[in-house]
Amino acid sequence: MSSRREVSLAERKRQLVADELTEAALQLLALKGFDVVTVDEIVGAAGVSKRTFFRYFASKEDVVVQFLADMGTGMCAELAARPAGERPSAALRHAVWVPLGECADHSDRALRVVQLILDTPALLARFLERQAQWRDDLAAELARREGLDAATELYPRLAAGMALNAFDAVLHRWSSSDGTADPAALTDEAFAVIAPSLDARVRRG
Amino acid sequence: MSSRREVSLAERKRQLVADELTEAALQLLALKGFDVVTVDEIVGAAGVSKRTFFRYFASKEDVVVQFLADMGTGMCAELAARPAGERPSAALRHAVWVPLGECADHSDRALRVVQLILDTPALLARFLERQAQWRDDLAAELARREGLDAATELYPRLAAGMALNAFDAVLHRWSSSDGTADPAALTDEAFAVIAPSLDARVRRG
DNA sequence: GCCTCTCGTGACACCGAGTGTCAATGCGAT
DNA sequence: ATCGCATTGACACTCGGTGTCACGAGAGGC
Incomplete structure:
Protein backbone atom coordinates (compact mmCIF):
# COMPACT_ATOMS: atom_id res chain seq x y z
CA MET A 1 0.00 0.00 0.00
CA PHE A 57 11.75 28.81 -10.17
CA ALA A 58 14.50 29.79 -12.57
CA SER A 59 14.33 33.43 -11.55
CA LYS A 60 12.41 35.89 -9.44
CA GLU A 61 10.42 36.83 -12.55
CA ASP A 62 9.48 33.21 -13.16
CA VAL A 63 7.35 32.90 -10.06
CA VAL A 64 4.99 35.45 -11.58
CA VAL A 65 5.28 34.65 -15.26
CA GLN A 66 4.91 30.90 -14.83
CA PHE A 67 1.40 31.61 -13.68
CA LEU A 68 0.61 32.61 -17.26
CA ALA A 69 3.09 30.25 -18.86
CA ASP A 70 0.97 27.12 -18.62
CA MET A 71 -1.77 28.97 -20.40
CA GLY A 72 0.53 29.34 -23.38
CA THR A 73 0.97 25.62 -23.78
CA GLY A 74 -2.78 25.21 -23.49
CA MET A 75 -3.15 27.71 -26.27
CA CYS A 76 -0.91 25.79 -28.66
CA ALA A 77 -2.63 22.54 -27.75
CA GLU A 78 -6.00 24.07 -28.53
CA LEU A 79 -4.86 25.19 -31.97
CA ALA A 80 -3.67 21.67 -32.72
CA ALA A 81 -7.05 20.31 -31.61
CA ARG A 82 -9.18 22.58 -33.81
CA PRO A 83 -10.89 20.95 -36.80
CA ALA A 84 -8.84 20.97 -39.97
CA GLY A 85 -11.36 22.80 -42.13
CA GLU A 86 -11.68 25.77 -39.80
CA ARG A 87 -10.53 29.14 -41.02
CA PRO A 88 -7.31 30.45 -39.44
CA SER A 89 -9.09 33.37 -37.80
CA ALA A 90 -11.58 31.06 -36.09
CA ALA A 91 -9.00 28.48 -35.04
CA LEU A 92 -6.67 31.13 -33.64
CA ARG A 93 -9.53 32.87 -31.89
CA HIS A 94 -10.39 29.67 -30.07
CA ALA A 95 -6.74 29.05 -29.24
CA VAL A 96 -6.22 32.52 -27.83
CA TRP A 97 -9.41 32.25 -25.84
CA VAL A 98 -8.06 29.40 -23.74
CA PRO A 99 -5.78 31.54 -21.58
CA LEU A 100 -8.16 34.51 -21.74
CA GLY A 101 -11.01 32.37 -20.54
CA GLU A 102 -8.89 31.20 -17.64
CA CYS A 103 -8.29 34.82 -16.72
CA ALA A 104 -11.97 35.63 -16.96
CA ASP A 105 -12.85 32.68 -14.72
CA HIS A 106 -10.31 33.31 -11.98
CA SER A 107 -10.44 37.05 -12.37
CA ASP A 108 -9.64 37.74 -8.72
CA ARG A 109 -6.22 36.14 -8.82
CA ALA A 110 -5.47 36.56 -12.51
CA LEU A 111 -6.17 40.26 -12.63
CA ARG A 112 -3.60 41.07 -9.97
CA VAL A 113 -0.99 38.97 -11.73
CA VAL A 114 -1.68 40.50 -15.13
CA GLN A 115 -1.59 44.02 -13.77
CA LEU A 116 1.66 43.27 -11.99
CA ILE A 117 3.23 41.94 -15.17
CA LEU A 118 2.06 44.75 -17.42
CA ASP A 119 3.20 47.42 -14.97
CA THR A 120 6.64 45.95 -14.27
CA PRO A 121 9.18 46.30 -17.11
CA ALA A 122 11.26 43.34 -15.98
CA LEU A 123 8.21 41.09 -15.83
CA LEU A 124 6.89 42.37 -19.13
CA ALA A 125 10.20 41.54 -20.78
CA ARG A 126 10.11 37.97 -19.51
CA PHE A 127 6.49 37.64 -20.50
CA LEU A 128 7.21 38.79 -24.05
CA GLU A 129 10.12 36.38 -24.17
CA ARG A 130 7.72 33.53 -23.39
CA GLN A 131 5.32 34.79 -26.00
CA ALA A 132 8.04 34.67 -28.62
CA GLN A 133 8.25 30.96 -27.90
CA TRP A 134 4.49 30.56 -28.14
CA ARG A 135 4.54 32.39 -31.44
CA ASP A 136 7.04 29.96 -32.88
CA ASP A 137 4.94 27.01 -31.69
CA LEU A 138 1.74 28.53 -33.06
CA ALA A 139 3.47 29.31 -36.35
CA ALA A 140 4.69 25.72 -36.70
CA GLU A 141 1.23 24.34 -36.01
CA LEU A 142 -0.35 26.85 -38.35
CA ALA A 143 2.07 25.94 -41.12
CA ARG A 144 1.16 22.29 -40.65
CA ARG A 145 -2.56 23.05 -40.77
CA GLU A 146 -2.33 25.14 -43.91
CA GLY A 147 0.25 23.00 -45.67
CA LEU A 148 2.78 25.83 -45.81
CA ASP A 149 6.53 25.81 -45.27
CA ALA A 150 7.32 27.91 -42.23
CA ALA A 151 10.91 28.31 -43.43
CA THR A 152 10.00 30.09 -46.65
CA GLU A 153 6.53 31.55 -46.07
CA LEU A 154 6.10 34.55 -43.81
CA TYR A 155 2.38 33.96 -43.27
CA PRO A 156 2.54 31.45 -40.39
CA ARG A 157 4.81 33.60 -38.27
CA LEU A 158 2.89 36.77 -39.03
CA ALA A 159 -0.49 35.15 -38.38
CA ALA A 160 0.69 33.76 -35.06
CA GLY A 161 2.09 37.15 -34.20
CA MET A 162 -1.20 38.84 -35.01
CA ALA A 163 -3.10 36.44 -32.78
CA LEU A 164 -0.73 37.10 -29.90
CA ASN A 165 -1.05 40.80 -30.62
CA ALA A 166 -4.77 40.48 -30.15
CA PHE A 167 -4.12 38.49 -26.98
CA ASP A 168 -1.90 41.25 -25.63
CA ALA A 169 -4.31 43.99 -26.56
CA VAL A 170 -7.20 42.25 -24.81
CA LEU A 171 -5.08 41.58 -21.75
CA HIS A 172 -3.97 45.19 -21.65
CA ARG A 173 -7.48 46.57 -21.92
CA TRP A 174 -8.81 44.08 -19.40
CA SER A 175 -6.05 45.05 -17.01
CA SER A 176 -6.45 48.80 -17.37
CA SER A 177 -10.22 48.51 -16.89
CA ASP A 178 -9.61 46.65 -13.61
CA GLY A 179 -11.46 43.64 -14.95
CA THR A 180 -14.68 45.43 -15.81
CA ALA A 181 -14.23 45.05 -19.57
CA ASP A 182 -15.54 41.84 -21.11
CA PRO A 183 -12.67 39.70 -22.43
CA ALA A 184 -14.91 37.83 -24.85
CA ALA A 185 -16.20 41.00 -26.46
CA LEU A 186 -12.70 42.46 -26.67
CA THR A 187 -11.42 39.27 -28.26
CA ASP A 188 -14.16 39.39 -30.88
CA GLU A 189 -13.37 43.01 -31.57
CA ALA A 190 -9.65 42.34 -31.92
CA PHE A 191 -10.12 39.38 -34.23
CA ALA A 192 -12.51 41.38 -36.37
CA VAL A 193 -9.57 43.70 -37.05
CA ILE A 194 -6.99 41.06 -37.86
CA ALA A 195 -9.25 38.51 -39.56
CA PRO A 196 -8.96 40.00 -43.09
CA SER A 197 -5.24 39.22 -43.14
CA LEU A 198 -5.59 35.89 -41.37
CA ASP A 199 -8.14 34.56 -43.83
CA ALA A 200 -6.88 36.15 -47.04
CA ARG A 201 -6.12 33.22 -49.30
CA VAL A 202 -4.27 35.06 -52.00
CA ARG A 203 -1.26 32.86 -51.45
CA ARG A 204 -0.63 29.28 -52.63
CA GLY A 205 -3.61 29.30 -55.04
CA MET B 1 38.42 79.51 -29.90
CA PHE B 57 24.52 52.10 -20.23
CA ALA B 58 21.70 51.13 -17.90
CA SER B 59 22.58 47.45 -18.11
CA LYS B 60 24.83 44.96 -19.81
CA GLU B 61 22.02 44.28 -22.26
CA ASP B 62 21.71 47.96 -23.12
CA VAL B 63 25.10 48.19 -24.77
CA VAL B 64 23.81 45.83 -27.44
CA VAL B 65 20.16 46.81 -27.63
CA GLN B 66 20.80 50.55 -27.73
CA PHE B 67 22.39 49.96 -31.09
CA LEU B 68 18.92 49.19 -32.40
CA ALA B 69 17.09 51.50 -30.05
CA ASP B 70 17.80 54.72 -31.91
CA MET B 71 16.33 53.11 -35.00
CA GLY B 72 13.06 52.79 -33.15
CA THR B 73 12.75 56.48 -32.56
CA GLY B 74 13.59 57.08 -36.20
CA MET B 75 10.75 54.74 -37.09
CA CYS B 76 8.18 56.68 -35.10
CA ALA B 77 9.48 59.95 -36.50
CA GLU B 78 9.10 58.63 -40.02
CA LEU B 79 5.48 57.65 -39.43
CA ALA B 80 4.74 61.14 -38.15
CA ALA B 81 6.38 62.60 -41.27
CA ARG B 82 4.40 60.55 -43.81
CA PRO B 83 1.76 62.41 -45.82
CA ALA B 84 -1.68 62.47 -44.23
CA GLY B 85 -3.53 60.88 -47.13
CA GLU B 86 -1.31 57.81 -47.30
CA ARG B 87 -2.86 54.45 -46.50
CA PRO B 88 -1.80 52.91 -43.17
CA SER B 89 -0.06 50.00 -44.87
CA ALA B 90 2.09 52.32 -46.96
CA ALA B 91 2.87 54.71 -44.12
CA LEU B 92 3.81 51.88 -41.76
CA ARG B 93 5.86 50.19 -44.44
CA HIS B 94 7.93 53.32 -44.88
CA ALA B 95 8.27 53.73 -41.12
CA VAL B 96 9.43 50.17 -40.60
CA TRP B 97 11.86 50.47 -43.46
CA VAL B 98 13.87 53.17 -41.69
CA PRO B 99 15.60 50.79 -39.26
CA LEU B 100 15.64 47.95 -41.77
CA GLY B 101 17.33 50.17 -44.34
CA GLU B 102 19.94 51.06 -41.75
CA CYS B 103 20.60 47.37 -41.23
CA ALA B 104 20.84 46.75 -44.95
CA ASP B 105 23.32 49.61 -45.36
CA HIS B 106 25.65 48.71 -42.50
CA SER B 107 25.10 45.00 -42.87
CA ASP B 108 28.57 44.09 -41.61
CA ARG B 109 28.06 45.52 -38.15
CA ALA B 110 24.27 45.28 -37.95
CA LEU B 111 24.09 41.61 -38.86
CA ARG B 112 26.34 40.55 -35.99
CA VAL B 113 24.32 42.62 -33.55
CA VAL B 114 20.99 41.30 -34.77
CA GLN B 115 22.15 37.70 -34.68
CA LEU B 116 23.50 38.21 -31.18
CA ILE B 117 20.18 39.63 -30.00
CA LEU B 118 18.00 37.00 -31.61
CA ASP B 119 20.15 34.15 -30.29
CA THR B 120 20.41 35.42 -26.72
CA PRO B 121 17.23 35.11 -24.62
CA ALA B 122 18.19 37.93 -22.24
CA LEU B 123 18.88 40.29 -25.12
CA LEU B 124 15.74 39.25 -26.96
CA ALA B 125 13.69 40.02 -23.87
CA ARG B 126 15.13 43.53 -23.59
CA PHE B 127 14.66 44.06 -27.29
CA LEU B 128 11.01 43.08 -27.12
CA GLU B 129 10.59 45.36 -24.15
CA ARG B 130 11.81 48.27 -26.25
CA GLN B 131 9.51 47.26 -29.06
CA ALA B 132 6.55 47.40 -26.72
CA GLN B 133 7.40 51.06 -26.22
CA TRP B 134 7.71 51.65 -29.95
CA ARG B 135 4.35 49.99 -30.44
CA ASP B 136 2.68 52.38 -28.05
CA ASP B 137 4.30 55.35 -29.79
CA LEU B 138 3.31 54.07 -33.23
CA ALA B 139 -0.21 53.38 -32.01
CA ALA B 140 -0.57 56.90 -30.66
CA GLU B 141 0.67 58.43 -33.90
CA LEU B 142 -1.54 56.11 -35.93
CA ALA B 143 -4.58 57.05 -33.89
CA ARG B 144 -3.81 60.72 -34.51
CA ARG B 145 -3.45 60.14 -38.25
CA GLU B 146 -6.68 58.21 -38.56
CA GLY B 147 -8.66 60.32 -36.15
CA LEU B 148 -9.32 57.41 -33.80
CA ASP B 149 -9.31 57.21 -30.03
CA ALA B 150 -6.49 54.91 -28.92
CA ALA B 151 -8.20 54.40 -25.57
CA THR B 152 -11.35 52.85 -27.01
CA GLU B 153 -10.37 51.52 -30.45
CA LEU B 154 -8.21 48.43 -30.73
CA TYR B 155 -7.13 49.16 -34.30
CA PRO B 156 -4.18 51.51 -33.59
CA ARG B 157 -2.49 49.15 -31.19
CA LEU B 158 -3.12 46.11 -33.36
CA ALA B 159 -1.93 47.85 -36.52
CA ALA B 160 1.25 49.01 -34.81
CA GLY B 161 1.76 45.50 -33.50
CA MET B 162 1.33 44.02 -36.96
CA ALA B 163 3.90 46.40 -38.40
CA LEU B 164 6.40 45.46 -35.70
CA ASN B 165 5.56 41.83 -36.31
CA ALA B 166 6.55 42.30 -39.92
CA PHE B 167 9.69 44.07 -38.72
CA ASP B 168 10.59 41.14 -36.49
CA ALA B 169 9.87 38.58 -39.16
CA VAL B 170 12.10 40.36 -41.66
CA LEU B 171 14.86 40.76 -39.11
CA HIS B 172 14.63 37.09 -38.20
CA ARG B 173 14.80 35.89 -41.80
CA TRP B 174 17.59 38.31 -42.62
CA SER B 175 19.54 37.07 -39.62
CA SER B 176 19.06 33.37 -40.27
CA SER B 177 20.05 33.82 -43.90
CA ASP B 178 23.32 35.46 -42.75
CA GLY B 179 22.39 38.63 -44.60
CA THR B 180 21.91 37.03 -48.00
CA ALA B 181 18.15 37.60 -48.04
CA ASP B 182 16.96 40.94 -49.39
CA PRO B 183 15.35 43.01 -46.62
CA ALA B 184 13.35 45.12 -49.06
CA ALA B 185 11.79 42.10 -50.75
CA LEU B 186 11.03 40.51 -47.39
CA THR B 187 9.41 43.70 -46.16
CA ASP B 188 7.20 43.86 -49.24
CA GLU B 189 6.25 40.24 -48.74
CA ALA B 190 5.40 40.76 -45.08
CA PHE B 191 3.32 43.85 -45.70
CA ALA B 192 1.44 42.09 -48.48
CA VAL B 193 0.25 39.67 -45.79
CA ILE B 194 -0.78 42.24 -43.20
CA ALA B 195 -2.03 44.98 -45.55
CA PRO B 196 -5.62 43.65 -45.82
CA SER B 197 -6.16 44.25 -42.12
CA LEU B 198 -4.20 47.50 -42.01
CA ASP B 199 -6.21 49.09 -44.81
CA ALA B 200 -9.65 47.60 -44.10
CA ARG B 201 -11.87 50.58 -43.50
CA VAL B 202 -14.86 48.73 -42.18
CA ARG B 203 -14.67 50.64 -38.92
CA ARG B 204 -15.89 54.15 -38.13
CA GLY B 205 -17.81 54.54 -41.39
C1' DG C 1 47.48 84.80 -14.24
C1' DC C 2 44.47 82.80 -10.25
C1' DC C 3 40.30 81.04 -8.15
C1' DT C 4 36.21 78.70 -8.17
C1' DC C 5 32.53 75.62 -9.82
C1' DT C 6 31.24 71.92 -12.21
C1' DC C 7 31.42 67.64 -14.40
C1' DG C 8 33.31 63.20 -15.55
C1' DT C 9 35.95 59.61 -13.56
C1' DG C 10 37.94 55.87 -10.53
C1' DA C 11 38.03 53.47 -6.24
C1' DC C 12 35.54 51.29 -2.79
C1' DA C 13 31.85 49.33 -0.27
C1' DC C 14 27.59 47.48 -0.61
C1' DC C 15 23.11 44.95 -2.01
C1' DG C 16 20.52 41.44 -4.42
C1' DA C 17 20.05 37.69 -7.89
C1' DG C 18 21.60 33.33 -8.96
C1' DT C 19 24.82 28.97 -8.64
C1' DG C 20 27.90 25.12 -6.81
C1' DT C 21 28.77 22.28 -3.16
C1' DC C 22 28.10 19.48 0.75
C1' DA C 23 26.09 17.51 4.79
C1' DA C 24 21.70 16.20 6.85
C1' DT C 25 17.12 14.41 6.62
C1' DG C 26 13.38 11.50 5.24
C1' DC C 27 10.91 8.39 2.31
C1' DG C 28 10.75 3.88 -0.52
C1' DA C 29 12.34 -0.60 -1.56
C1' DT C 30 14.84 -4.91 -0.49
C1' DA D 1 17.57 -2.81 9.63
C1' DT D 2 19.69 -0.94 5.76
C1' DC D 3 20.72 0.92 1.36
C1' DG D 4 19.54 4.24 -2.26
C1' DC D 5 17.36 8.28 -3.87
C1' DA D 6 15.41 12.80 -3.69
C1' DT D 7 14.78 17.11 -1.16
C1' DT D 8 16.42 20.52 1.71
C1' DG D 9 19.29 24.10 4.26
C1' DA D 10 23.55 26.29 5.02
C1' DC D 11 27.45 28.43 3.23
C1' DA D 12 30.51 30.50 0.06
C1' DC D 13 30.98 32.57 -4.19
C1' DT D 14 30.30 35.16 -8.74
C1' DC D 15 28.37 38.84 -11.12
C1' DG D 16 25.21 42.73 -12.22
C1' DG D 17 24.14 47.08 -10.53
C1' DT D 18 24.14 51.29 -7.17
C1' DG D 19 25.59 54.91 -3.65
C1' DT D 20 29.25 57.54 -2.09
C1' DC D 21 33.31 60.14 -2.04
C1' DA D 22 37.56 62.13 -3.35
C1' DC D 23 40.27 63.47 -7.22
C1' DG D 24 41.52 66.00 -11.54
C1' DA D 25 40.65 68.50 -15.65
C1' DG D 26 38.30 71.97 -18.21
C1' DA D 27 35.11 76.69 -18.31
C1' DG D 28 34.28 81.07 -16.67
C1' DG D 29 34.84 85.41 -13.29
C1' DC D 30 38.10 88.61 -11.23
Missing part, protein backbone atom coordinates in the same frame (compact mmCIF):
# COMPACT_ATOMS: atom_id res chain seq x y z
CA SER A 2 2.80 2.37 -0.89
CA SER A 3 0.69 4.79 -2.88
CA ARG A 4 -3.02 4.96 -3.46
CA ARG A 5 -2.67 6.63 -6.85
CA GLU A 6 0.24 7.19 -9.18
CA VAL A 7 1.15 10.37 -7.33
CA SER A 8 3.63 9.66 -4.59
CA LEU A 9 3.78 11.49 -1.30
CA ALA A 10 6.96 13.22 -2.35
CA GLU A 11 5.27 14.55 -5.45
CA ARG A 12 2.42 16.04 -3.45
CA LYS A 13 4.90 17.60 -1.06
CA ARG A 14 6.67 19.18 -3.99
CA GLN A 15 3.44 20.68 -5.26
CA LEU A 16 2.67 21.94 -1.79
CA VAL A 17 5.95 23.81 -1.54
CA ALA A 18 5.49 25.29 -5.00
CA ASP A 19 2.02 26.52 -4.11
CA GLU A 20 3.20 27.98 -0.83
CA LEU A 21 5.99 29.77 -2.65
CA THR A 22 3.82 31.28 -5.39
CA GLU A 23 1.22 32.25 -2.83
CA ALA A 24 3.72 34.12 -0.68
CA ALA A 25 5.41 35.67 -3.71
CA LEU A 26 2.24 36.97 -5.39
CA GLN A 27 0.96 38.31 -2.09
CA LEU A 28 4.11 40.30 -1.42
CA LEU A 29 4.89 41.36 -4.98
CA ALA A 30 1.40 42.61 -5.75
CA LEU A 31 1.30 44.47 -2.46
CA LYS A 32 4.70 46.13 -2.30
CA GLY A 33 5.92 46.11 -5.91
CA PHE A 34 8.26 43.79 -7.77
CA ASP A 35 11.65 45.39 -7.33
CA VAL A 36 11.41 46.34 -3.67
CA VAL A 37 10.59 42.80 -2.55
CA THR A 38 13.65 40.58 -2.21
CA VAL A 39 13.77 36.83 -2.65
CA ASP A 40 14.86 36.48 0.97
CA GLU A 41 11.67 38.24 1.97
CA ILE A 42 9.58 35.80 -0.07
CA VAL A 43 11.30 32.69 1.23
CA GLY A 44 11.01 34.06 4.74
CA ALA A 45 7.25 34.29 4.34
CA ALA A 46 7.05 30.85 2.75
CA GLY A 47 9.30 29.27 5.36
CA VAL A 48 11.89 27.76 3.04
CA SER A 49 15.47 28.60 2.16
CA LYS A 50 16.56 30.83 -0.71
CA ARG A 51 18.22 27.89 -2.38
CA THR A 52 14.93 26.00 -2.46
CA PHE A 53 13.21 28.92 -4.17
CA PHE A 54 15.60 28.70 -7.10
CA ARG A 55 15.06 24.96 -7.28
CA TYR A 56 11.42 25.63 -8.12
CA SER B 2 36.81 77.32 -27.29
CA SER B 3 34.64 75.32 -29.66
CA ARG B 4 34.41 75.28 -33.42
CA ARG B 5 30.76 74.26 -33.34
CA GLU B 6 28.18 73.96 -30.64
CA VAL B 7 29.72 70.65 -29.55
CA SER B 8 32.07 71.22 -26.67
CA LEU B 9 35.21 69.27 -26.04
CA ALA B 10 33.62 67.47 -23.14
CA GLU B 11 30.77 66.37 -25.34
CA ARG B 12 33.12 64.89 -27.91
CA LYS B 13 35.03 63.10 -25.18
CA ARG B 14 31.79 61.60 -23.94
CA GLN B 15 30.96 60.29 -27.39
CA LEU B 16 34.45 58.90 -27.70
CA VAL B 17 34.13 56.89 -24.51
CA ALA B 18 30.71 55.61 -25.53
CA ASP B 19 32.06 54.46 -28.90
CA GLU B 20 35.06 52.79 -27.32
CA LEU B 21 32.76 50.99 -24.91
CA THR B 22 30.29 49.72 -27.53
CA GLU B 23 33.17 48.72 -29.77
CA ALA B 24 34.84 46.64 -27.08
CA ALA B 25 31.54 45.19 -25.92
CA LEU B 26 30.26 44.10 -29.34
CA GLN B 27 33.64 42.64 -30.20
CA LEU B 28 33.76 40.50 -27.09
CA LEU B 29 30.08 39.59 -26.89
CA ALA B 30 29.77 38.52 -30.50
CA LEU B 31 32.97 36.51 -30.23
CA LYS B 32 32.55 34.70 -26.92
CA GLY B 33 28.81 34.85 -26.22
CA PHE B 34 26.73 37.16 -24.08
CA ASP B 35 26.59 35.40 -20.75
CA VAL B 36 30.20 34.29 -20.51
CA VAL B 37 31.60 37.80 -20.97
CA THR B 38 31.59 39.86 -17.77
CA VAL B 39 31.30 43.62 -17.54
CA ASP B 40 34.74 43.74 -15.94
CA GLU B 41 36.11 42.08 -19.03
CA ILE B 42 34.51 44.70 -21.26
CA VAL B 43 35.67 47.68 -19.23
CA GLY B 44 39.13 46.14 -19.08
CA ALA B 45 39.28 46.07 -22.86
CA ALA B 46 37.88 49.60 -23.12
CA GLY B 47 40.21 50.97 -20.46
CA VAL B 48 37.61 52.49 -18.16
CA SER B 49 36.17 51.57 -14.79
CA LYS B 50 33.08 49.43 -14.21
CA ARG B 51 31.33 52.41 -12.67
CA THR B 52 31.81 54.39 -15.87
CA PHE B 53 30.24 51.64 -17.93
CA PHE B 54 27.01 51.93 -15.98
CA ARG B 55 27.09 55.69 -16.39
CA TYR B 56 26.75 55.18 -20.12
